[in-house]
Amino acid sequence: MRSFIPSPRAAAVLLAGSALLLSPLSGQASARPVVDQAPASDCFVPPGNAAAKGGHGPDTRDISAAEQKAIEARTAQILKAKAARGTGVPKGALAAATVPVYVNVMRDAAGNGDVTDTQISQQIAVLNKTFGGQESSQAANTGFTFTLAGTFRYNNNQWHQDKQSSSYRKQTRKGGANALNIWLVDFAYLGIATFPWDYARQPGIDGIRVQYTSLPGGSETNYNLGETATHEAGHWFGLYHTFQGGCTATNDEVADTPAQSSPTNGCPEGRDSCSLPGLDPIHNYMDYSYDSCYNQFTPNQSTRMSDMWTAYRA
Numbered sequence: 001m002r003s004f005i006p007s008p009r010a011a012a013v014l015l016a017g018s019a020l021l022l023s024p025l026s027g028q029a030s031a032r033p034v035v036d037q038a039p040a041s042d043c044f045v046p047p048g049n050a051a052a053k054g055g056h057g058p059d060t061r062d063i064s065a066a067e068q069k070a071i072e073a074r075t076a077q078i079l080k081a082k083a084a085r086g087t088g089v090p091k092g093a094l095a096a097a098t099v100p101v102y103v104n105v106m107r108d109a110a111g112n113g114d115v116t117d118t119q120i121s122q123q124i125a126v127l128n129k130t131f132g133g134q135e136s137s138q139a140a141n142t143g144f145t146f147t148l149a150g151t152f153r154y155n156n157n158q159w160h161q162d163k164q165s166s167s168y169r170k171q172t173r174k175g176g177a178n179a180l181n182i183w184l185v186d187f188a189y190l191g192i193a194t195f196p197w198d199y200a201r202q203p204g205i206d207g208i209r210v211q212y213t214s215l216p217g218g219s220e221t222n223y224n225l226g227e228t229a230t231h232e233a234g235h236w237f238g239l240y241h242t243f244q245g246g247c248t249a250t251n252d253e254v255a256d257t258p259a260q261s262s263p264t265n266g267c268p269e270g271r272d273s274c275s276l277p278g279l280d281p282i283h284n285y286m287d288y289s290y291d292s293c294y295n296q297f298t299p300n301q302s303t304r305m306s307d308m309w310t311a312y313r314a
């Protein structure tokens with residue numbers, strides 16, 4: 001099924017929440033309610049990306065080339081101002097922060113949808129491994145580390161299915177701009193993330209929503225090594241997909257991730273969907289490949305995350 005309906009990490013950005021969505025197994029995805037999603041007319045379907053949706057319909061807010069450009073300009077301005085005040089990060093250095101992580105387990109009323117404390121600590125370990133560049137000699141060490149700041153369990157059928165998500169996030173979110181809140185839910189996607197540049201406008205919903213079966217040891221075949229959280233956290237730190245903007249020179253604003261036309265499914269070595277230089281970065285955490293295929297953030301992605309952290313989360 002995967003080879004023909006490569007859906008899994010189809011992303012979506014909510015208009016209200018400026019969030020990114022990832023879809024899990026396409027089969028169950030279409031059977032599950034897709035909630036908190038912007039109306040189809042407000043959504044952007046990336047050209048040639050229909051197969052990546054797994055039958056969800058449109059699930060990506062259009063960050064137009066113009067908005068993308070505006071975000072870059074605004075970020076550069078903030079960084080320049082911080083550098084002038086001496087509150088930035090020296091050139092060539094990384095922000096290298098320790099990120100407090102709050103895990104919110106949204107169980108249903110009967111307690112279904114739980115994960116064990118062991119799985120949570122394994123998930124934190126995966127974040128540290130992946131952001132630490134430990135899965136490949138090519139991988140960048142981003143300098144970000146993660147520490148579990150708290151685990152909170154709730155029993156609520158609506159919240160478990162990610163319904164009333166803006167409300168439940170506002171009611172349960174912990175910490176400031178630097179705190180990564182993870183809400184574990186059972187929904188039609190693998191994950192959803194907010195961007196750092198939207199924090200000031202909507203701090204109450206900032207964080208990532210993750211399919212609870214994607215944690216290490218979970219039941220989400222091909223996506224149960226905990227790297228959905230890595231992918232979502234990548235967005236939370238300000239990374240786009242490696243196929244953002246498609247086969248264009250601008251692409252994802254990151255110079256060392258070759259442009260690609262469309263998301264990857266599985267782990268097709270040698271895939272080259274874009275005639276611009278370089279093979280598709282199928283091992284990059286910001287593509288849609290299987291967890292087992294993922295092994296890196298690049299040095300320039302690391303720099304971008306550091307810059308975004310300094311601009312919006314430090």
Ligand SMILES: [Zn+2]
Pocket residue numbers: 009010011020021022231232235241
């Ligand atoms: Zn994504």
